[in-house]
Amino acid sequence: MSKSPETPRAILYYAMDLPNICSLAGLLSALLGIYFAFLGNFPAAMIGLLWAVFFDWSDGILARKMKGRTKKQGEFGGQLDSLIDVVSFGICPAVILLSYGNFSPWYIPGAFVIVAMSVIRLSYFNVFGLVDKSTYWGLALDNNAIILTFLFLFDGLPGSAVFSSVLYTVLMLLAALNVAPIKTPKFTGRWYYAITAYTLVLTLIYGWKLLHFAG
Numbered sequence: 001m002s003k004s005p006e007t008p009r010a011i012l013y014y015a016m017d018l019p020n021i022c023s024l025a026g027l028l029s030a031l032l033g034i035y036f037a038f039l040g041n042f043p044a045a046m047i048g049l050l051w052a053v054f055f056d057w058s059d060g061i062l063a064r065k066m067k068g069r070t071k072k073q074g075e076f077g078g079q080l081d082s083l084i085d086v087v088s089f090g091i092c093p094a095v096i097l098l099s100y101g102n103f104s105p106w107y108i109p110g111a112f113v114i115v116a117m118s119v120i121r122l123s124y125f126n127v128f129g130l131v132d133k134s135t136y137w138g139l140a141l142d143n144n145a146i147i148l149t150f151l152f153l154f155d156g157l158p159g160s161a162v163f164s165s166v167l168y169t170v171l172m173l174l175a176a177l178n179v180a181p182i183k184t185p186k187f188t189g190r191w192y193y194a195i196t197a198y199t200l201v202l203t204l205i206y207g208w209k210l211l212h213f214a215g
Helices: 011-015 018-038 042-065 071-100 105-128 142-154 160-178 191-214
Strands: 135-137 183-185
Touching (some): 011 018, 011 071, 018 071, 042 071, 042 142, 071 105, 105 135, 142 160
Antiparallel strands (some): 135 183
């Protein structure tokens, strides 16, 4: 005997479970990253981006561990997570690039490529999913943020003009890898502890940089 379809509830009912609240915390982090990027405060922008990654990893773990979550809650959470990924790993890095380039028109094509490749990748993933349980087609978008936050540790060392060229080049390479016909691993399990440690350590480093930025 087939189950009857789930009766839709009010919109906020689906948003107010723990994994989706975690996803929204990631959205807030990304929004703060965008805000500080507009202000040119890149250490603070990196902290926002770091925590966007952390919450993006955490929401899936919470969803898998929660009991009694309905199929529709899971589907809603999947769509919510995907839309937030566009902001966190598409729009936020694009704004960081534009801001670092002082919003020069030369940086607009790069910003477009970042956002365009992110929505193309996520559209493909939403339709086809993983190749298997542990493999993606192309580089997952959260890797862009992980690499970008590491790259900004070297901001100022070679000079802003050189760094802006390196930043532009690296982001274009990452955007190409996001949609490249290559298989990449899905990092799970103990990798969560690694991303937690990475988030905490780099938050401390960028917090220290913030003290110098404020000074």
